[in-house]
Amino acid sequence: MKILLATLNAKYIHSSLALRYLRSYAKPHYPNIELVEYTINDVLINIVGDIHKRQPDIIAFSCYIWNIRETLDVINNVKKICPNVPIILGGPEVSYDTDEWMKNYPAIDVIVMGEGEETFLELCQAYDRAKQTGDAPLLKEVPGIAYRDGERVRFSMQRIQTKDLNHLPSPYEEDLDELNNRVVYFEASRGCPFRCQYCLSSIENGVRYFDLDRVKRDLKRLIDHGVKTVKFVDRTFNINKQYAMEIFQFLIDNHNGTIFQFEITADILKPDVVDFLAENAPPGIFRFEIGVQSTNDETNRLVQRRQNFEKLSYTVLKIKESGKIDQHLDLIAGLPEEDYASFRKTFNEVFALRPEELQLGFLKMLRGTGVRARAAEHGYIFMDQSPYEILGNNVLSFNDMQRIKRTEDILEKYWNAHRMDKAFEWIMAHHFATPFDFFQEFGDYWEEQGWGRFGHQLEDLFIRLQRFLERKAPNQTSHSLSMLKFDYLLSQKYRPRKIWWEDTINKSELQAIYQNVASKRKDLRADFALHAETEKEYAKHTTVAHVSFNVEHYIKTGEMVEGNFVLVMYYPFVEGASNTFVCVPVPQTVA
Numbered sequence: 001m002k003i004l005l006a007t008l009n010a011k012y013i014h015s016s017l018a019l020r021y022l023r024s025y026a027k028p029h030y031p032n033i034e035l036v037e038y039t040i041n042d043v044l045i046n047i048v049g050d051i052h053k054r055q056p057d058i059i060a061f062s063c064y065i066w067n068i069r070e071t072l073d074v075i076n077n078v079k080k081i082c083p084n085v086p087i088i089l090g091g092p093e094v095s096y097d098t099d100e101w102m103k104n105y106p107a108i109d110v111i112v113m114g115e116g117e118e119t120f121l122e123l124c125q126a127y128d129r130a131k132q133t134g135d136a137p138l139l140k141e142v143p144g145i146a147y148r149d150g151e152r153v154r155f156s157m158q159r160i161q162t163k164d165l166n167h168l169p170s171p172y173e174e175d176l177d178e179l180n181n182r183v184v185y186f187e188a189s190r191g192c193p194f195r196c197q198y199c200l201s202s203i204e205n206g207v208r209y210f211d212l213d214r215v216k217r218d219l220k221r222l223i224d225h226g227v228k229t230v231k232f233v234d235r236t237f238n239i240n241k242q243y244a245m246e247i248f249q250f251l252i253d254n255h256n257g258t259i260f261q262f263e264i265t266a267d268i269l270k271p272d273v274v275d276f277l278a279e280n281a282p283p284g285i286f287r288f289e290i291g292v293q294s295t296n297d298e299t300n301r302l303v304q305r306r307q308n309f310e311k312l313s314y315t316v317l318k319i320k321e322s323g324k325i326d327q328h329l330d331l332i333a334g335l336p337e338e339d340y341a342s343f344r345k346t347f348n349e350v351f352a353l354r355p356e357e358l359q360l361g362f363l364k365m366l367r368g369t370g371v372r373a374r375a376a377e378h379g380y381i382f383m384d385q386s387p388y389e390i391l392g393n394n395v396l397s398f399n400d401m402q403r404i405k406r407t408e409d410i411l412e413k414y415w416n417a418h419r420m421d422k423a424f425e426w427i428m429a430h431h432f433a434t435p436f437d438f439f440q441e442f443g444d445y446w447e448e449q450g451w452g453r454f455g456h457q458l459e460d461l462f463i464r465l466q467r468f469l470e471r472k473a474p475n476q477t478s479h480s481l482s483m484l485k486f487d488y489l490l491s492q493k494y495r496p497r498k499i500w501w502e503d504t505i506n507k508s509e510l511q512a513i514y515q516n517v518a519s520k521r522k523d524l525r526a527d528f529a530l531h532a533e534t535e536k537e538y539a540k541h542t543t544v545a546h547v548s549f550n551v552e553h554y555i556k557t558g559e560m561v562e563g564n565f566v567l568v569m570y571y572p573f574v575e576g577a578s579n580t581f582v583c584v585p586v587p588q589t590v591a
Contacts, residue, residue, distance in 0.1 A: 001030060001032065001057045001058065001124070001127070001128050001131065002032045002033075002034070002054075002055065002056050002057045002058075003026065003030055003032065003033040003034070003056060003057065003058045003060070003124060004033075004034050004036065004051065004054055004056035004058065004059045004060070005019045005022055005023055005033065005034065005035045005036070005060050005062075006019075006035075006036050006037070006038065006051065006059065006060070006061050006062075007019055007037055007038070007061060007062040007063075007067065007071075008037075008038045008039060008040045008042070008047075008061075008067040008070050008071055008074070009037055009038070009039050009040070009067070010039070010040060010066045010067070011039060012039055012182075013181065013182050013183055014182065014183055014185075015037065015178075015179055015182045015183060015184055015185060016035075016037055016062055016185075017171060017185040017186070017187065017233065018062045018090075018091065018116070019035050019037070019062055020035065020171030020172070021116075021117055021168060021171050022060070022116060022117060022120050023035050023171070024168070024169040024170060024171050024173060025117040025118070025120070025121055025168060025169055026117075026120060026121045026124055028169075029121060029124070029125070030124055030128075034054065034056070035175075035178075036050070036051075036054070038050075040066065040067050040070045044070075044073055044074065044077065045077075047074050048074060048077045048078055048081070051074075051078055051082075052078070052081055052082060056085060057085065057127070057131070058085065058086050058088065058123075058124060058127055059075075059078065059082075059085055059086070059087050059088070060087075060088040060089070060090065060120065061074075061075065061087070061088070061089050061090070061091075062090060062091045063089050063090065063091035063092075063093040063094045064091055064092060064093050065093055065364065065366070065386040065387045065388065066386070066387070068093045068094070068386045069385065069386060071089075072105060072107075075087050075089075075105070075107045075108065076105070076107045078107070079106075079107035086109045086110065086127060086137075087107055087108060087109050087110075088109065088110045088111070088112060088120070088123060089101070089108050089110070089111050089112070090111065090112035090113075090116045090119075090120070092200050092366075092368075093367070093386065094111050094113075095111075095112075095113045095114055095368070096200075096367040096368030097367045097368070098111050098113055098146045098155075099146065099153055099155075101146075102146050102148070102153040103153060109147065109148055110123060110139065110145050110146070110147045110148075111145065111146045111147075112144060112145055113144055113145065113146065113159075114144055114159065114161070115159075115161060115162065115190075117162075117168055118144075118159070118162065119142060119143065119144040119145060119159055122142045122143075123139070123142055123145065126138055126139055126141065126142055139154075139156065140154065140156050141156070142156055143156050143157045143158065143159035143160075144156065144157075144158060144159030161204075161205075163208065164208075165189075165190060165208050165209070165210050166210060166211045166214060170214065170217075170218050172218050172221055172222060176221070176222070176225045176227075179222075179225070179227060180226075180227075181228070183229045183230075183231055184222055184227050184229065184230045184231070185230075185231050185233050186218070186219070186222070186230050186231065186232050186233065187210070187232065187233050187234055188209065188210055188215045188232065188234055188237070188243070188247060189207050189208060189209045189210065189234045189237075189240075189243075190204075190207070190208050190234075191204045191205070191206050191207040191208055191235070192204060192207065192235035192236055192239075193206070193207055193236060193239055194235075194236065194265075194304075194305070194306065195304045196293075196303055196304060196305045197302075197303040197304050197305075197369060197370030197371045197374075198303055198332065198335070198363060198364075198366070198369055198370075198371045199235075199366075199369065200366055200368055200369060201235045202304070202369065202370065203368055203369075207236075207239060207240070209240070209243060212243065212246055212247075215247065216247075216250050219247075219250065219251065219254070220254060222258070223254055223255065223256050223258050224256075227258055228258060228259065229258070229259045229260075229261070230258060230259070230260050230261070231260075231261040232260065232261065232262045232263065233263075234262070234263060235263060236263065236264075236265045237262040237263055237264055238262075238264050238265060238268065238269050238273070239265065239268070241270055241273065244273070245273065245276070248273075248276070248277065248281075248286075249280075251285070251286075252280055252281065252282060252285075255282060255285050257285075258285070259284070259285060259286075259287065260285060260286055260287070261286075261287040261288075261289060262286070262287070262288055262289065263289045263290075263291070264288045264289065264290050265290075265291075266288075266290045266311070266312040266315040266316055267307055267308040267309070267311040267312040267315065268311075269315050271318075274315055274318045274319060275318075277319065277322070277324065277325065278318060278319065278321070278322035278324065279322075281322070281324040281325055282324070283323065283324050284324075284326070286324070286325045286326075287325065287326045287327075287328065288319065288325055288326070288327045288328065289327075289328045289330065290312070290316065290327060290328070290329050290330070290355075291329075291330045292307075292309075292312065292329050292330060292331060292346075292350050293305065293307075293330060293331060293332045293335065294331070294332065294335050294338055294342075294343075294346050295309050295345065295346045295349045295350065296335075296337070296338050296342050296345075296346060298337055299335045299336055299337055299338045299342070302335075302336040302337060303335060303336060303370075303371060304370070309349070313353060316329070316353045316355065317353060320353070320354065320355075326356040326357070327355045327356055327357070328355065328356065328357040328358075328359060329350055329353065329355040329357070329358050329359070330359045330361060331343075331346060331347065331350060331358065331359070331360050331361065332361050332362065332363050333360060333361070333362050333363065333396075333401070333404045334362055334363035334390045334393065334396055334401065335363055336371070336377075336378045336393070337378065337395055338395070338396070339395040339396055339400075340396060340400045340403075340404075343396075343404065344434070344436045344437075344440075347360070347407075347435070347436045348434045348435055348436050351435045351436070352435075356418075357416045358411060358415065358416065359416075360404070360407065360408040360411055362389050362390065362401065362404075362405070363389070363390045364382075364387050364388045364389050364390070365380065365382045365388040365389075365390060366388060367388070372388075378393050378394050378395075379392075379393045379394030380392075380393045381393070381398075403440060403443070403444065404440075406440070406443030406444060406446065406447050407436065407439040407440045407443045408443075409443055409446070409452070410439045410442050410443045410446065411439055413461060414461065414465070415439075419458065419461060419487065419491060420461075420462070420465075420483075420484060420487035420488070420491075421487065422483055422486060422487050422555070423465075423480065423483035423484045423486070423487045426479065426480060426483045427465075427469065427480050427483070430479070430480070431469065431472060431473050431476075431480070441468075441472070442465070442468050445468045445471070446464070446468075449464070451464060459488075459500040462484055462488055462500055463500050465484065466480075466481060466484060466501075469481075478548040479548050479549060479560075479562075481501065481548075482547035482548045482549060482551060482567075483551070484501075485499075485501060485503075485545045485547060485567065486547070486551050486555075486567060486581075488500070489543055489545065489567070489569040489579075489581075490569065490579055490581065492569075492571070492579070493571075494571055494573065495540075495541065495542070495543055495571040495573075496543060499543070499545070501545070503545055503546055505544060505546070505566075509586075509587065510539075510544065511535070512587035513544055513566050513568065513584065513586075513587060514532075514535050514538055514539075515587075516584045516585070516587060517532055517538070517542075517568055517582060517584060518532050518533070518535075518538070520582065520584070521533070523582075524570075524580075524582065525570075525580050527570075527572050527574070527577070528541075528570045528572075528580055528582075531570070541570055541571050541572065541573065542568050542569060542570050542571070543568075543569050543571070544566050544567065544568050544569075545566065545567045545569075546564070546565075546566055546567075546586070547565050547566065547567045547583065548562060548563075548564075548565070549561055549562045549563065549565060550563065550565050550583045551565070551567050551581075551583045552567075552581060552582055552583035553583065563585065564585065564586040565583050565584065565585055565586065566583070566584055566585075566586055567581060567583050568581060568582050568583070568584065569581045570582075
């Protein structure tokens with residue numbers, strides 16, 4: 001019997017952990033099992049054609065909010081050309097409101113609810129026996145499914161969740177080449193101890209762990225194969241301190257350049273663990289994703305989220321101080337009773353921690369969650385189809401949501417991309433009451449100009465910010481423009497051929513600037529000093545820009561020395577070597 005496991009990933013670089021578990025569990029019984037991953041951007045008829053070409057006896061799809069619409073399109077068309085091939089769906093998106101899925105989409109033959117390894121194998125065996133005997137498959141004997149019985153939808157008995165995860169074969173025993181250049185998803189445990197009502201993990205009971213030796217073997221196998229990024233999907237990786245410490249230590253000793261990302265609950269990360277990571281974590285190897293969501297205590301109470309923001313802040317700042325681990329903090333707009341003013345406060349309190357990345361998401365009313373069940377209590381209106389994003393509630397209007405979306409757009413384009421960090425700090429401190437006000441006002445201006453309808457180059461981002469600042473504070477933006485020039489020049493890998501600002505510097509001024517820089521050679525970095533020995537070599541490796549204060553002094557000391565200065569940025573043209581710079585007064589002879 002030929003079995004096809006399929007899913008539609010959001011991007012090619014993603015990989016399906018669920019399908020690899022199903023394959024490893026069923027393959028000893030059915031060697032002719034095949035796994036294929038498409039993407040939601042693939043052409044529908046190409047996916048359907050590829051499935052038909054493989055001539056499977058059973059097709060199973062893994063379903064999530066990001067792929068359910070496209071998956072339904074695929075199965076509806078596959079059913080037309082392969083009407084006798086059973087189509088099985090599983091995954092979090094179809095494990096709830098299952099009766100609704102079965103009644104509305106007749107192309108679905110079976111839905112697996114919850115964990116699928118044992119259920120899927122038993123389904124395959126039921127279909128296999130039916131194929132051999134010519135009888136209808138006895139699906140009612142397979143726990144944990146919804147299935148069709150003629151025109152009726154029936155449910156089998158509930159499957160008891162497996163307690164011992166170690167009887168599940170490793171999903172990484174074979175075919176590791178298919179994971180090349182992809183993000184590899186990995187789990188050391190299943191379940192979550194918390195009950196956050198917007199999250200499907202709140203429905204599960206308890207946390208179950210894989211044996212540590214098995215976890216280490218699987219990780220070592222991935223590391224030795226040269227996998228670039230491993231993302232742990234454990235909902236709260238650090239809930240078991242000793243278990244987490246064992247894995248941290250193992251990865252510190254064996255990482256070989258692989259990057260590991262964890263979902264961390266920061267307010268329960270013990271101080272001694274934070275100190276251990278600050279002292280021992282290899283720079284750039286670990287990344288932490290920390291869900292803050294809201295700092296509003298009443299909102300957190302309503303969604304049954306326990307959080308100590310003071311402890312969370314301590315942990316985030318301590319880790320940031322080490323410079324070893326990038327942190328990705330999450331916020332959710334639209335949680336119960338958090339209005340626009342409250343969300344502004346949440347944003348500013350979390351942004352004050354200056355995470356390497358701040359993701360601003362919007363509440364999704366996932367099927368099966370408590371917040372969806374009690375949507376009427378808070379006046380929620382939301383999308384009927386995935387991703388079930390809210391359109392508003394009793395304290396947050398649709399217009400408020402749209403404004404926050406514009407804030408999120410600017411946050412992604414500018415802050416999370418880290419294209420102009422120094423300029424941003426200056427601009428937010430000197431022109432706006434709070435960081436949120438900056439992102440919001442700039443987002444509103446971006447919308448007003450209609451820039452969302454057009455593409456943009458890096459230079460456009462600087463130009464648009466400059467225009468916004470000039471309207472916000474006419475005749476008060478010279479220092480902001482100087483900071484933007486600095487960030488732009490510093491971020492370039494090579495000496496730019498053109499600049500986006502108007503800055504006329506004549507030949508005599510350039511020569512005078514060179515003489516000024518050359519006289520300071522003893523204070524320059526060695527490679528810069530070497531190229532400054534001759535004007536020709538210096539000109540090949542530098543770009544100059546007028547600035548309204550001594551940027552070099554400000555970056556080093558934080559002290560503002562205003563005046564007519566020139567920023568000289570040096571580009572070494574050597575792989576791995578960083579740019580450096582010097583700031584000198586505009587020569588008196590040409591001032």
